[in-house]
Amino acid sequence: MFNRRQFLMTGTAAAAATVAMPAVLRAQSGPIRIGVITTLTGPGQLYGQYIKDGCELGAAAVNAAGGVNGQQIELVVRDDKNSPDGALAAFRELTGDGVKLFAQGTxxxxxxxxxxxxxxxxxxxxxxxxxxxxxTHQNFTRNMFRLGYSAPMCFGGYGYLMADKFPEVAKWSVLRTDVQALKDITDAFQNGAQKKAKEAGREVSFNEPILAPVNAPDFRNQISQVSNSGADGLFNCLQGADAISYYKQARSFELDKRFKLLCDSANELSIAKALGKNMLDSIWSWTAWYPQGAKDNPVSDALHKAFVALRNDQYPNWYVGVAHDCIQTLAQGYAKAKSTASADLIPAIEGLSFQGAVGTVAFRQEDHSFAGDLTYIRFGRSEKSESGWEVFETAGLPGADFLEPATPGRPLN
Amino acid sequence: MSTALAERHTGREQALSRVQINRALIALAALIVLLMPFLVNSGLLYLVGVTLVLAVYSVGWNVLFSWAGLASFGSGGLFCIGAYVAALAIRAGWGEHFLPVIALATLAGALVALLVGLVALRRMSGIFLAILTLSLAELLRHVLMRVRWLGSEDGIPNITRPVLSFGFFDIDLSSGSAYYWFLCVASAILLGICWWLAHGPFGRRLLAVRHDIERASFIGIDVHRSRLVAFVVSGAIAGCAGALYAPWAQIVTPDLAGMVKSTQPILFTLLGGLHSFWGPVVGAFAFMAIDYFTRTLIGIQEVITGGILLVVILVFRSGIAGGWNALLDGALARRGLDRALARQEAR
Amino acid sequence: MLFTFINSLTLGMAVFLIATGLTLIFGIMRILNFAHGACFMMGAYISSTILGDMPGSVWALIGAALVSGLVVGVFGLIVQHVVLARLHGQDEHFSLIATYAVMLVTAGAIKMVWGLEFHSVDPPPGLDGGVSIFGTFVPSFSLFIIAAGIAVFLILDYVIHRSWGGKLAVAIARDGWTSSLMGINAPLGISVVVTGSFALAGLAGGLLLPNQTLSPVLGDTFLLLAFITIVIGGLGNIRGAFIAALLLAVIDGINAWFLPGSPGTLIYLGMVTCLLLWPNGILGESRL
Structure with missing residues (x-):
């Protein structure tokens, strides 16, 4: 047992040592803290919860492997309250407490x-x-790495892939809500499909997009417009609950019989999980992470097992994989730079290339865009499966081929 | 000294001392708010700054509500207009003339309120006015979300905090806590204007109208005009608060016109105290405190916020300010009684 | 054209089903019940728990909806006794905020009980297909919603304007003090109407369940539309709400037909116009 005097002396010595030690060593005294800011109230809560789970599993994986530079990772999770204000308050609170590494999403x-x-x-x-x-364009800052999928990359690639696989689809119908982000997505899809068609010497036409209100109770008018469009392919770009209400209400119109090809933007298996035995016959969707299709990736497999143990759900949302890899990115960058100072950490992460749950994780030097692998899945109703649906096939593309030109600091024209 | 006189004397002492205690409290609170940058970390400081702006905005709303008896559910729209005007002006490089920009935003809020008031106030009041203003704000939000030039649903980010230029000297609001103190000064001025409006002849006219329209018009008050002026003043304050908010948050989004922003002043006022000038301010800071201390309780925050609101409403019927005053009165009366008893015993 | 009209009518009747309870509680207590959307959602979740993924028959769906109505009604009775009755006689804005608080608590509790994931319940056999009317394909569940809306309207209209209990309720709503002088148990009457209003929210939740996706934002989807409906119709006025719901359907139909490029905007414009034309609602404000 120390007496008071001894304690004071050790304290002083420690303080002196702290001052004298370089930043690297000082940081090793405690756990390394990563701030996680995500949406845990309101409509985005579903996704925010997946991000929180993914980050926690990512940190747990690093810690189980002995931590980084001998330190454990400690996550500090904050809710952005579904508003810029909430995000700012959380960010400033954590930076005020000395947190230097962040993961933020939704x-x-x-x-x-x-x-x-x-x-x-x-x-x-x-x-x-x-x-x-x-x-990554007009609001780019070097301190940010975007482990996300730009619309030209993942939906341009999507359109390209569909035009490649289904040459018989010559006319497309598009449904979306009147939101800029979704317009970017449908435009990218159209560009991708038309690019491939042109390469193959074919013509692909797109109808004027059919618009639906956001968070609407009824989509039948839009459904009838869609089914009377005379198109062969349908790209559906509604999100979340809207998308599922839409598929439900569309069921009696037998959309899957009217179209040769149905594509959903990014709702992936949440559609099948909700619709169950009444799933559509077959539909494509983009996803960032489909663990069942990446059995050869040990990182993905380990994360999948950990998630199933945590939530007892075989089909995690793609955000789990991406959030996990965000923590891995920060941890690996820190391991390499041995410092949390952004001047050291940024070059370290720029030079990083490692296997994450979603595949190879690497960022483009100029604008810190993620240029990883793209995954698309086709799933639909199945009598064989107990859940009433199954995933039929997966397809992949190299994302780097579809990434838009880098224009950090300027808008992409 | 006769007993009766003594009692009257202590009575006056009590009445004075409640006001005095509250004045002292307000001064103390103002001092704490001013010293905040030295007391708390930047996260909490940001929240206090936002709360300050929202408090002023809510006081403006409450002048309309508690004095003129009109409930607007669309004040978020006017706040949003002010914020966008300031954001656009700064984006266009007018930041060094930030004071005229604030005036412009205030004017924009007032003008829109005038237009809405001219059409709506003569015809409707009560819940109909509430729903009309609510849907006008919602309409504004929808429009803002579609205008690409205004950043669509992501709004205008990267708003720089301005450097005020007065010709021969500059005040840099972008560094450290300078903008925070600027907010404090601006809030104090706006609160002063509101206090003067509410407690001057204009406020008394409004109260007369609220209590009894017929009698008020009988003694020569132009009811419609008084209400319209109150509506415009409230809109001007909302616009001004929006302009102050934009460089503080450094981002404005269409959600500022949404229902959350519009219901905030209502919540603050009722929580803080109805028909009380300082009620919205108390309510705003109480809400901030609830929000801040429950920030780590993820997932159950709604339930806690709702539960606290319910308890406050059921236990303190007249809001926190009313409850506090009642508490103070009770304590003072007891002390006064004790003193009177002690004096009697001594005699 | 016919198709668009039937779709819009479906939306109108769905909104009407939710608006009934809202206008009822306004009629007797003079408050806009913010918690109504959350109660609607609660009804939908309870029904889904009873039914599972696939209701056995139309009657199972209606039965589950009635049970949900009952449960939510009991919840309403508790809210009335614990919260609203205590605020009686106070500034009505307190009740408004109280319902806002009840909404927060209810929505939060629903998330804790049923989670955040999307769920879906299918229309029962018999209502999952479509029928052909004058050569136009019409989903049978749309017809079910329209029929349910009309049935609820007729029953409520009879209960309020023809039955003895309804007349008592109207008397209490018009003048609670005088009616209690005449020996009417006003607090009991108010409790019954509030319970009924909540029960209607639960019932609507159960009936519309196969039409919507279950998620914690379901309550918000309808609340603003229902507010608009009862305001256009004249607050507290069931007939007005019905007419307003029909009007809403027409406006939505016009929007879909002539302005497909800006969905959902005409409703707001229409409402503003209606309020300017009829500042107190189409049929005027009514105390039930």
Whole structure:
């Protein structure tokens, strides 16, 4: 047992040592803290919860392997309250407490709120999943790495893939809500499909997009417009609960019989999980992470097992994989730079290339865009499966081939 | 000294001392708010700054509500207009003339309120006015979400905090806590204007109208005009608060026109105290405190916020300010009684 | 054209089903019940728990909806006794905020009980297909919703304007003090109407369940539309709400037909116009 005097002396000695030690060593005294800011109230809560789970599993994986530089990772999770204000308050609170590493995700506006503050607070941030072009273009900051899928990359690739696989689909119908982000997505899809068709010497036409209100109770008028469009393919770009209400209400119109090809933007298996035995015959969707299709990836497999143990759900949302890899990115960058100062950490992460749950994780030097693998899945009703549906096939594309040109600091024209 | 006189004397002492205690409290609170940058970390400071703006905005709303008796559910729309005007002006490089920009935003809020008031106030009041203003704000939000030039649903980010230029000297609001103190000064001025409006002849006219329209018009008050002016003043304050908010948050989004922003002043006022000038301010800071201390309780925050609101409403019927005053009165009366008894015993 | 009209009518009747309870509680207590959407959602979740993924028959769906109505009605009775009755005689804005608080608590509790994931319940056999009317394909569940809306309207209209209990309720709503002088148990009457209003929210939740996706934002989807409906119709006025719901359907139909490029905007414009034309609602404000 120390007496008071001894204690004071040790304390002073420790303080002196702290001052004398270089930043690297000082950081090793405690756990390394990563701030996680995500949406845990309101409509985005479902996704925010997946991001939180993914980050926690990512940190647990690093800690189980002995931590980074001998330190354990400690996550500090904050709710952005579904508003830029909430994100800013959380960000400033954590930076005020000395947190230098951040992962932030879900809505673009909340991320755009914190981006201008990264450099002045010496913070390095991994953006979880957000797809908006603004983040890596006009609002780009070097302290940010976007582990997300830009619309031209993942939906341009999507359109390209569909035009490649289904040459018989010559006319497309598009359904979306009147929101800019979804317009970017449908435009990218159209460009991708038309690019491939042109390469193959074919013609692909797109109808004027059919618009639906956001968070609407009824989509039947839109459904009838869609089914009277005379198109062969349908690209559906509604999100979340809207999308599922739409598929439900469309069931009696037998959409799957009217179209040769149905494509959903990014709702992936949440459609099948909700519709169960009444799933559509067959539909494609983009996903960032489909663990059943990536059995050869040990990182993905381990994360999948951990998630099933945590939530008892075989089909995690893609955000789980991306959030996990965001924590991995920060941890690996820190392991390499041995410092949390952004001047050291940014070059370290720029040079990083490692296997994450979603495949190879690497960022483009100029604008810190993620240029990883793209995954698309086809799933639908199945009598064989107990759940009433199954995944039929997966297809992959190299994302780097479809990434838009880098214009950091300027909007993409 | 006769007993009766003594009692009257202590009575006056009590009445004075409640006001005095509250004045002292307000001064103390103002001092704490001013010293905040030295007391708390930047996260809490940001929240206090936002709360300050929202408090002023809510006081403006409450002048309309508690004095003129009109409930607007669309004040978020006017706040949003002010914020967008300031954001656009700064984006266009007018930041060094930030004071005229604030005036412009205030004017924009007032003008829109005038237009709405001219059409709506003569015809409707009560819940109909509430729903009309609610849907006008919602309409504005929908429009803002579609205008690409205004950033669509992601709004206008990267708003720089301005440097005020007065010709021969500059005030840099972008560094450290400078903008925070600017907010404090601006809030104090706006609160002063509201206090003067509410407690001057204009406020008394409004109260007369609220209590009895017929009698008020009988003694020569132009009811419609008084209400319209109150509506415009409230809109001007909302616009001004929006302009102050934009460089503080450094981002504005269409959600500012949404229902959440519009219901905030209502919540603050009722929680803080109805028909009380300082009620909305108390309510705003109480809400901030609830929000801040429950920030780590993820997933159950709604239930806690709702539960606290219910308890406050059921236990303190007249809001926190009313409850506090009643408490103070009770304590003072007891002390006064004790003193009177002690004096009697001594005699 | 006919198809668009029937779709819009479906939306109108769905909104009407939710608006009934809202207008009822306004009629007797003069408050806009913010918690109504959350109660609607609660009804839908309870029904889904009873039914599972696939209701056995139309009657199972209706039965589950009635049970949900009952449960939510009991919840309403508790809210009335614990919260609203205590605020009686106070500024009505307190009740408004109280319902806002009840909404927060209810929505939060629903998330804790049923989670955040999307769920879906299918239309029962017999209502999952479509029928052909004048050569136009019409989903049978749309017809079910329209029929349910009309049935609820007729029953309520009879109960309020023809039955003895309804007349008592109207008397209490018009002048609670005088009616209690005449020996009417006003607090009991109010409790019954509030319970009925909540029960209607639960019932609507159960009936519309196969039409919507279950998620914690379901309550918000309808609340603003239902507010608009009862305001256009004249607050507290069931007949007005019905007419307003029909009007809403027409406006939505016009929007879908002539302005497909800006869905959902005409409703707001229409409402503003209606309020300017009839500042107190189409049929005027009514105390039940």
């Amino acid at each position: 809505f673009t506006a909340n991320i755009l709120a914190t981006l201008p503050l990264l450099a002045e607070n010496d913070v390095t941030m991994a953006v979880v999943g957000a797809s908006s072009l603004a983040i």
